[in-house]
Amino acid sequence: MAAIRTKRDPHTYTFPGFGSEKFPNLMLRGAGDLNNWHLKVYEQQHEGYVAMKQALKMEPVAVTEEVKTSGIRGRGGAGFPAGLKWSFMPKDTPERKLTRYLVCNGDEGEPGTFKDRVILEYNPHQLIEGMIIGGWAMQCAMGYVYIRGEFLWLIEKLEAALQEARDAGYLGKNILGTGWDYDILVYRGAGAYICGEETALLNSLEGRRGEPRVKPPFPAAKGAFGQPTTVNNVETLAAVPPIIRMGGAEYAKIGTPKNTGTRIFGVSGHVKRPGIYELPLGTPMNFLVEELAGGSSTGKKIKAIIPGGASAPMFDDKDFDCPLDFDTVKARGSMAGSGGLIVMDEDTCIVQATLRLIKFYAHESCGQCTPCREGCNWMEMILHRIEHGEGRMEDLDLLANLTPRISMRTLCPLGDAACGPMDSALQKFRHEFEHHITHKTCYTSGSRLLSKVGAH
Amino acid sequence: MNHPQPPETSNEPLAPGQRLPESERKELSPEAIAEIHAIMAKFPDKLAATLPALHIAQREFGFVSLSAMRAVAKAIGIPEGHVFGVATFYTMYQKAPVGKYHFSVCTNISCALRGATQLLEKVCEKTGVKPGQGPSPDGMWSVEEVECLAGCGVAPCIQVNHDVYDELVDEQKLVEVMEACKRGEYRPWAQ
Numbered sequence A: 001m002a003a004i005r006t007k008r009d010p011h012t013y014t015f016p017g018f019g020s021e022k023f024p025n026l027m028l029r030g031a032g033d034l035n036n037w038h039l040k041v042y043e044q045q046h047e048g049y050v051a052m053k054q055a056l057k058m059e060p061v062a063v064t065e066e067v068k069t070s071g072i073r074g075r076g077g078a079g080f081p082a083g084l085k086w087s088f089m090p091k092d093t094p095e096r097k098l099t100r101y102l103v104c105n106g107d108e109g110e111p112g113t114f115k116d117r118v119i120l121e122y123n124p125h126q127l128i129e130g131m132i133i134g135g136w137a138m139q140c141a142m143g144y145v146y147i148r149g150e151f152l153w154l155i156e157k158l159e160a161a162l163q164e165a166r167d168a169g170y171l172g173k174n175i176l177g178t179g180w181d182y183d184i185l186v187y188r189g190a191g192a193y194i195c196g197e198e199t200a201l202l203n204s205l206e207g208r209r210g211e212p213r214v215k216p217p218f219p220a221a222k223g224a225f226g227q228p229t230t231v232n233n234v235e236t237l238a239a240v241p242p243i244i245r246m247g248g249a250e251y252a253k254i255g256t257p258k259n260t261g262t263r264i265f266g267v268s269g270h271v272k273r274p275g276i277y278e279l280p281l282g283t284p285m286n287f288l289v290e291e292l293a294g295g296s297s298t299g300k301k302i303k304a305i306i307p308g309g310a311s312a313p314m315f316d317d318k319d320f321d322c323p324l325d326f327d328t329v330k331a332r333g334s335m336a337g338s339g340g341l342i343v344m345d346e347d348t349c350i351v352q353a354t355l356r357l358i359k360f361y362a363h364e365s366c367g368q369c370t371p372c373r374e375g376c377n378w379m380e381m382i383l384h385r386i387e388h389g390e391g392r393m394e395d396l397d398l399l400a401n402l403t404p405r406i407s408m409r410t411l412c413p414l415g416d417a418a419c420g421p422m423d424s425a426l427q428k429f430r431h432e433f434e435h436h437i438t439h440k441t442c443y444t445s446g447s448r449l450l451s452k453v454g455a456h
Numbered sequence B: 001m002n003h004p005q006p007p008e009t010s011n012e013p014l015a016p017g018q019r020l021p022e023s024e025r026k027e028l029s030p031e032a033i034a035e036i037h038a039i040m041a042k043f044p045d046k047l048a049a050t051l052p053a054l055h056i057a058q059r060e061f062g063f064v065s066l067s068a069m070r071a072v073a074k075a076i077g078i079p080e081g082h083v084f085g086v087a088t089f090y091t092m093y094q095k096a097p098v099g100k101y102h103f104s105v106c107t108n109i110s111c112a113l114r115g116a117t118q119l120l121e122k123v124c125e126k127t128g129v130k131p132g133q134g135p136s137p138d139g140m141w142s143v144e145e146v147e148c149l150a151g152c153g154v155a156p157c158i159q160v161n162h163d164v165y166d167e168l169v170d171e172q173k174l175v176e177v178m179e180a181c182k183r184g185e186y187r188p189w190a191q
Helices: A039-045 A050-057 A060-070 A082-087 A115-122 A124-137 A152-167 A198-205 A234-238 A240-246 A285-292 A326-331 A350-364 A370-387 A394-406 A414-428 A430-439 B030-042 B046-061 B066-076 B080-089 B109-113 B116-127 B171-182
Strands: A101-106 A142-147 A183-188 A229-233 A262-269 A275-280 A302-306 A340-345 B101-106 B141-146 B158-160 B163-165
Touching: A039 A124, A039 A152, A050 A124, A050 A240, A060 A082, A060 A124, A060 A240, A082 A229, A101 A124, A101 A198, A101 A234, A115 A124, A115 A152, A115 A234, A115 A262, A124 A142, A124 A152, A124 A183, A124 A234, A124 A240, A142 A152, A142 A198, A152 A183, A152 B163, A183 B046, A198 A229, A229 A234, A234 A240, A262 A285, A262 B109, A275 A285, A285 A302, A285 A340, A302 A350, A340 B109, A350 A370, A350 A414, A350 A430, A350 B109, A370 A394, A370 A414, A370 A430, A394 A414, A394 A430, A414 A430, B030 B046, B030 B066, B046 B066, B046 B080, B066 B080, B101 B116, B109 B116, B116 B141, B116 B171, B158 B171
Parallel strands: A101 A142, A101 A229, A142 A183, A262 A340, B101 B141
Antiparallel strands: A262 A275, A302 A340, B101 B158, B158 B163
């Protein structure tokens, strides 16, 4: 067993008023304290495993109902109601007993997102508790946690936490006398962004290449190893213990009526205090960026914010007051996605930023669907020549023509994700692209987002 | 086409006709094979052991060579082609030898906004190697440009072998990390 990280990372986790009724602290309890991951600390200080004991006394269906009442929407990006997803799992019939699986998606690879890492670092037991409750609600035989390969030290930590839970009798055979057997296995990925997509993740979990599957059949019908499976994000499952503890109806009072609960937002880029902030859904974006994250770190005006991880279309200053919940962000033409905010100041060259993002998608496209595989590469090539002063005015129309031919024409949303930043950059910052083409240089000065060494 | 082609990234799939390097080692150690068999027993399907077994092989061989893939296929009892396909799909399996200390520098947007490109240049300058060009002559260093490491709030960040180091804004911190590597304080690549 290798060393568990001892150095505290310099993220910001808290702010004045955090933990009060207005800003409840449900998922970041003890964040920043490196001893917090132990079972003893979790049980003694953070009401650990209270919800699990409560849930195991309830009927499995009642637990699912409670999660449904809470109205929690999946925190991975799509915002699908988690309780509804759980209720899609087929039940046992007298003739047929099914093996069901619960899979936790910890393949956090979306640029700008770093929330799951914090939960795994400081509160792995909350995730384990959530997975036990979820496993009970759907009567699963096994839980799998798929974690990206780069997080080796977090995998080791989670394994140690799981062993503590096994020793306490919370995992294994006949859990707390209910007659229910359940265990959790950790699976290490190997560096593929596409494995964050649920069916690609299932393929990867089965030891195959991470290529998304054709849906239907949906994972609830045929998932991991051909059995009914539910895939939930780390943050969604970590939110389950507070829901059971306080009751679904009480949880639903936090946030806005259709977007309940708290969410972990990560702020990165040009801000004074980048870090992780847990806020009720519907909190305005400028409160988070200006008040909590401290506003621009460079002293320059903020030009653009990406509100939900790299795949979300950019916002310009007209939309900086947007409340951060799934529906409003969508209505304003972006998506709440994974809750990672990337802030860019006035000196950032949008052409460079877009090229950097598209390069990411071109690199990470799995190559299964032609529109995404070829389209992302073409977008990269066209942007590359604009950036290097060889662009033509008709390239902008070409780019605008290209995106509708990728978006919604692929098996998984990676193609759509690449089009989000491209389209929004073209619409909102077209003058920068035009400046690049006519003047062969950046509209701003001093922006260096592309590496020049080596092969690039 | 009269426009510049974007350059190849270091993790680009193999070009037609290009072959993966063989390594001197041909077989996995008995402990590694036992470890792989233990993983196979945990899952409903033995195929699921492919990814963990390749991680084990990478640890043993230093990188995932052709012989490592063959050894994995043999240990699990699955076709070599499947292992080859999986190993070349995922970027964390190094298909060529790397240094004792492998620096993965994130240059994605959040890190780039906070100076990742300058950091990458500094890493290259200090180690004397370029991304995707194999280890330094003494076998100590190798550098790779990677996508998001989920350390956006503490950008720019790099990963040295299996551990992440954040907020490498100033040169001094990078020098400290490299000095600690030289003293052998960090986990070496193959362990």
